[in-house]
Amino acid sequence: MDRSTIDYLTVGDGAEGSIKRGRTRDSLYLKATLQFANEPKSREIRVRNLSEGGMMAEFDRVVPSGTPVIVDVRGVGEVPGRVAWCAEGRAGISFDAPVDPKRARKRVGTGTTTPDYAKPSVR
Numbered sequence: 001m002d003r004s005t006i007d008y009l010t011v012g013d014g015a016e017g018s019i020k021r022g023r024t025r026d027s028l029y030l031k032a033t034l035q036f037a038n039e040p041k042s043r044e045i046r047v048r049n050l051s052e053g054g055m056m057a058e059f060d061r062v063v064p065s066g067t068p069v070i071v072d073v074r075g076v077g078e079v080p081g082r083v084a085w086c087a088e089g090r091a092g093i094s095f096d097a098p099v100d101p102k103r104a105r106k107r108v109g110t111g112t113t114t115p116d117y118a119k120p121s122v123r
Helices: 101-105
Strands: 026-036 043-051 054-058 068-073 077-087 090-095
Touching: 043 068, 043 101, 054 068, 068 090
Parallel strands: none
Antiparallel strands: 026 043, 026 068, 043 054, 054 090, 068 077, 077 090
């Protein structure tokens, strides 16, 4: 099996359960929304790290691995995926298709002028 076949997970240092990831993760702290496929309402979550193949997030419940989700990350948009692992307070989400994680760090506004309400009052 060549490296491209297993580019997202490789065996670690030999210790049981050790895993090294081939994709880099971008550590960050931002809010996103997550919707479980079987629920109509989305919930706010905190994204702790993001890569092209998935993310680690904090949210308030434990769900089974394989649960389908849709995550809406600012700058990236809605991304379908599945829960890869879940423990109390945190979960790994594996995306169905790769994303560009750098888009989450781009500025939201692209205006060329500062609105009056954001300018300091000068007398």
